[in-house]
Amino acid sequence: MGKAKVRKQKQGNGAGLFAMAAHMIAMGAKRKPLLLLIFPLLMMGIGLATTGNTFIKQYFFESVEGLVKGNEQVSVVLIYGAVTAMFPVLLYMLRQLSNFVMVAFFRTAEGFMGKELNEKAARIDPLVYEDNRFLDQINKAYMGLQSVGDVVVSMIVLVLNQSVYIISMAVYLFNVKPALLIIFCISFVPNIIGTVVRKRMYAKMEHQAAPYRRRYEYFEKCICSREYVKETRLWRSEGFFKKMYRKNLRECTRLDWQTSKHVLFIELGLRCLTLTGYVGTIVMLFYFMSKGEVGVGVFAAIFTSLDQLFSRINELFDVQIGAIGRSYGKAQNFFDFLNLPERQGQLEEPLKREIIELKKVSFTYPGSDRPALENINLTVRKGETIAIVGVNGSGKSTLTRLLTGLYLPASGELLIDGKHVSEISPKALYRNVSAVFQRYQSYKMTVAENVKISETGKEGTADGAGNMAVEDSLEKADFPTDSEKLSEGLDTMLGKDFGGIDLSGGQWQRLAIARGLYRAHDMIVLDEPTAAIDPLEEADIYRKFAEISRDKTAFIVTHRLGSAQIADRIIVMDSGHIVDMGTHEELMRREGRYREMYHAQAKWYA
Ligand code: ADP
Ligand code: MG
Numbered sequence: 164m165g166k167a168k169v170r171k172q173k174q175g176n177g178a179g180l181f182a183m184a185a186h187m188i189a190m191g192a193k194r195k196p197l198l199l200l201i202f203p204l205l206m207m208g209i210g211l212a213t214t215g216n217t218f219i220k221q222y223f224f225e226s227v228e229g230l231v232k233g234n235e236q237v238s239v240v241l242i243y244g245a246v247t248a249m250f251p252v253l254l255y256m257l258r259q260l261s262n263f264v265m266v267a268f269f270r271t272a273e274g275f276m277g278k279e280l281n282e283k284a285a286r287i288d289p290l291v292y293e294d295n296r297f298l299d300q301i302n303k304a305y306m307g308l309q310s311v312g313d314v315v316v317s318m319i320v321l322v323l324n325q326s327v328y329i330i331s332m333a334v335y336l337f338n339v340k341p342a343l344l345i346i347f348c349i350s351f352v353p354n355i356i357g358t359v360v361r362k363r364m365y366a367k368m369e370h371q372a373a374p375y376r377r378r379y380e381y382f383e384k385c386i387c388s389r390e391y392v393k394e395t396r397l398w399r400s401e402g403f404f405k406k407m408y409r410k411n412l413r414e415c416t417r418l419d420w421q422t423s424k425h426v427l428f429i430e431l432g433l434r435c436l437t438l439t440g441y442v443g444t445i446v447m448l449f450y451f452m453s454k455g456e457v458g459v460g461v462f463a464a465i466f467t468s469l470d471q472l473f474s475r476i477n478e479l480f481d482v483q484i485g486a487i488g489r490s491y492g493k494a495q496n497f498f499d500f501l502n503l504p505e506r507q508g509q510l511e512e513p514l515k516r517e518i519i520e521l522k523k524v525s526f527t528y529p530g531s532d533r534p535a536l537e538n539i540n541l542t543v544r545k546g547e548t549i550a551i552v553g554v555n556g557s558g559k560s561t562l563t564r565l566l567t568g569l570y571l572p573a574s575g576e577l578l579i580d581g582k583h584v585s586e587i588s589p590k591a592l593y594r595n596v597s598a599v600f601q602r603y604q605s606y607k608m609t610v611a612e613n614v615k616i617s618e619t620g621k622e623g624t625a626d627g628a629g630n631m632a633v634e635d636s637l638e639k640a641d642f643p644t645d646s647e648k649l650s651e652g653l654d655t656m657l658g659k660d661f662g663g664i665d666l667s668g669g670q671w672q673r674l675a676i677a678r679g680l681y682r683a684h685d686m687i688v689l690d691e692p693t694a695a696i697d698p699l700e701e702a703d704i705y706r707k708f709a710e711i712s713r714d715k716t717a718f719i720v721t722h723r724l725g726s727a728q729i730a731d732r733i734i735v736m737d738s739g740h741i742v743d744m745g746t747h748e749e750l751m752r753r754e755g756r757y758r759e760m761y762h763a764q765a766k767w768y769a
Contacts, residue, residue: 178494178495178498180314180318180487180491182498183311183314183315183318183494183498184314184315184318184319186276186311186498187269187272187276187311187312187315188272188315190271190272190273190275190276190279191268191269191271191272191275193271193275194271194275195267195268195271198264198267198268199268201264202261202264202265202268202319203319203323205257205260205261205264206261206265206319206320206323206324206327207323207324207327208257209254209257209258209261209324209328210323210324210325210326210327210328210331211327211328211331212250212254212257213254213328213471213475214328214331214332214335215250216250216251216254216468217332217335217464217465217468218335218464219243219246219247219250220247220463220464220467220468221460221461221463221464222243222460223240223243223244223246223247223460224459224460224461224462224463224464225458225459225460225461226239226240226243226460227240227460228458228459228460265316265319269312269315269316272312273308273309273312276308276311276497277308279501280304280305280308280497280500280501283500283501283503284301286505286506286589287503287504287505288503288504288505288506288571289569289570290529290569290570290571291503291504291529293528293529294529294530295530296530297503297529300496300499300500300503301500303493303496303500304496304497304499304500304501306493306496307493307494307495307496307497307498307500308497310490310491310493310494310496310497311490311494311497313486313487313489313490313494314486314487314490314491314494317482317483317484317486317487317490318483318487320483321479321483321484321487325475325478325479325483328475329472329475329476329479332347332468332472333347336465339457339461339465340447340451340456340457342447343444343447343448343465346440346443346444346447347440347444347472349440349443350437350440350441350444350473350476351476352436353433353434353436353437353440354433354437354476354477354479354480355480356433357429357430357433357480358480358484358485358488360426360429361426361429361430362488364422364425364426364429365422365426367422368418368419368421368422371418372414372415372418372419375411375412375414375415375418376411376415378407378411379407379408379411379412379415382404382405382407382408382411383408385400385404386401386404386405386408437473437477441469441473444465444469445466445469448462448465448466449462506585506588506589507585507586508584508585508586508587508588508589508591508592509586509588510582510586510587510588510591511588511590511591512591513591513594513595514579514580514582514587514591514592514594514595515545515580516545516579516580516595516685516686516716517544517545517580518542518543518544518545518578518579518580518581519541519542519543519566519577519578519579519716520541520542520543520576520577520578521539521540521541521542521565521566521572521575521576521577522540522575522576522577522578523538523539523540523574523575523576524536524538524539524540524565524572524574524575524576524577525537525538525539525572525573525574525575526561526565526570526572526573527573528561533739534573534739535558535561535739536558536561536562536565536572536739537739537740538575538740539562539575539740539741540741541734541741543566543716544716545685545715545716546713546714546715546716547716547717547731547732548709548712548716548717548718548719548729548730548731548732549716549717549718549719549730549731549732549733549734550718550719550720550721550726550727550729550730550732550733550734551563551718551719551720551721551733551734551736552720552721552722552724552727552733552734552735552736552757552760553722553735553736553737554722554737555722556738557736557737557738557739558736558738558739558740559690559691559720559736560600560601560690560691560720561739562734562736563598563688563690563718563720565577566688566718567593567596567598567686567688568584568587568589568592568593568596571584571585572584579592595683595684595685595686596684596685596686596687596688597617597679597680597682597683597684597686597687597688598679598687598688598689598690599675599676599678599679599687599688599689599690599692600688600690600692601690601691601692601720603671603672603675603678603692604675605657605658605666605671605674605675606657606658607656607657607658607660607661607663608656608657608658609651609653609654609655609656609657609663610637610644610649610652610653610654610655610657610674611633611653611654613657613674613678614633614636614637614674614677614678614681615633615681616678617678617679617681617682618681618682618683631680631681633653633677633681634653636677636678636680636681637653637673637674637677639676639677639680639707639708639711640673640674640676640677640680640704641673641700641703641704641707642670642673642674642676642677643670648664648666649664650664667695668694668695669695669696669700671695672692672693672694672695672696673696673704675692676689676692676693676704676708679692680708680711684715685715685716686715686716686717686718687712687715687716687717687718688717688718688719688720689705689708689717689718689719689720690718690720691720691721691722693705693721693723693726698723698725698726698764698767699725699767701721701723701725701726702723702725702726702729705719705721705726705729706729709729709730723764723767724757724760724761724764725764725767727747728747730746730747731746732744732745732746733745733746733747733750733757735750735755735756735757737756742755742756743755743756743757
């Protein structure tokens with residue numbers, strides 16, 4: 164059902180065939196405008212020349228006929244003979260040239276479209292990434308790029324080459340004898356039926372086989388993928404998974420084989436029909452020739468060209484129309500992706516962030532029916548350190564994502580220095596903002612690179628608003644740089660993937676904090692990047708953090724209240740609401756959730 168929904172949406176705003184071609188051609192013409200002039204001429208020329216081949220053969224056979232009858236010179240026959248013999252070779256060379264030009268042109272176009280995708284991916288509203296349906300779309304868009312190429316190239320070959328050839332042949336046949344054209348047209352029928360039937364049967368098969376395919380792909384993963392391998396080995400469950408894998412694979416193969424068999428029989432039947440058309444044309448030609456209505460030369464020319472004509476018609480359906488049918492849907496994904504929503508904010512001037520105000524702000528995740536934040540009112544002034552506390556799922560992370568401007572409120576107002584956040588350009592919005600997210604990344608790069616990634620433009624720029632050196636950031640985050648594990652110091656490679664060393668969870672977290680500190684910022688968020696660090700150490704890190712953030716706006720999210728005490732103000736959250744707010748002392752005086760939680764956790768700090 165979900166599938167049907169997505170498909171419907173695709174057809175709604177998708178690009179048509181011609182829009183697709185226009186887009187890709189425009190991309191290619193950016194760098195290779197000359198080729199755009201050359202390849203259509205080449206392709207149409209080749210189409211016409213292929214029909215010309217039949218003409219030349221006609222003249223040749225007529226001259227031979229003349230020679231036999233004694234009214235043509237040998238030299239003329241030889242010239243026609245030479246041209247007739249050379250023509251296919253020349254055509255072949257031209258075709259190679261045109262292929263080369265096409266490839267050059269469309270490779271360029273594909274390159275630009277890849278760039279287009281990457282740039283788009285960087286501009287998409289981050290909230291889109293929270294929506295599973297869209298995540299799927301993003302992957303598909305990258306696969307779709309290839310399909311756009313398939314569709315457009317097939318279309319161009321179809322329109323500029325195959326059609327030109329087939330239509331000019333039709334005109335030729337019509338001129339010879341209109342009746343020939345009828346037989347010629349009938350020969351399309353089996354191809355049309357074949358294309359439709361094949362598509363239907365394979366679609367039906369795909370529908371039946373899909374669940375089995377998903378299952379066997381899953382079991383395959385259980386046997387050999389990294390996340391499963393430890394359990395699979397320990398439990399010795401390979402045998403079971405292999406059995407399940409084979410069972411589902413067998414069902415898929417069976418369905419495929421069955422369909423292929425049916426399609427084959429239908430194709431054979433249809434080919435008999437084509438054969439009838441083929442033979443019919445020859446018989447008809449022969450009949451006209453015997454009545455003297457068609458010359459021997461024409462008969463011979465058509466007779467020797469029919470093979471080519473029929474195989475080109477087949478190719479048109481099997482190759483070009485086939486490719487368009489197969490790839491059109493996938494190609495749509497590329498254009499759907501380019502249409503994903505982006506931030507509209509235009510205000511470019513740097514923000515001072517003197518005051519951030521949330522007024523009756525609510526927020527709901529895409530695909531969720533319960534708001535993650537409801538009716539939030541909060542004013543934050545520059546330089547404040549604010550702790551956000553509350554149980555899991557109470558909305559702490561979501562609140563920080565709004566405060567940084569990553570997500571926009573669904574209702575209510577979020578104002579920075581009096582400006583609506585939706586009107587501020589992303590560049591201005593994220594400038595001088597740093598954050599360490601709950602699910603931070605562990606980059607497979609060196610220690611130093613893992614820190615510097617937060618501010619890639621920093622090197623070489625001398626200004627740096629309170630910039631810290633890499634070493635300082637690591638020190639402030641209590642990352643043990645003198646550990647003997649780091650054989651090459653800060654240039655030690657991390658992560659197993661590229662032959663580096665692995666760190667413990669706590670060390671990765673400290674590294675992530677160092678990264679957050681390294682980025683030039685006047686506002687920073689630490690969203691519980693400390694789960695793998697014990698409570699006392701966390702409190703220590705946060706204390707240091709508060710020191711270096713004294714003149715900056717800082718948000719620390721924690722469910723450990725011992726760490727929250729360093730804050731100027733503590734916000735207590737519950738089920739998407741701010742339920743209390745104040746200093747540690749104020750909150751402790753009140754009979755409320757904060758005091759309850761504090762006492763429950765007191766033993767951690769004993
Ligand atoms: P906290 O950080 O306090 O643990 P969050 O802000 O992460 O809480 O989550 C608040 C609420 O929003 C929770 O009910 C959670 O289930 C929901 N939520 C968080 N992320 C998503 C998401 N990507 N899609 C849908 N719901 C989400
Ligand atoms: Mg959270």
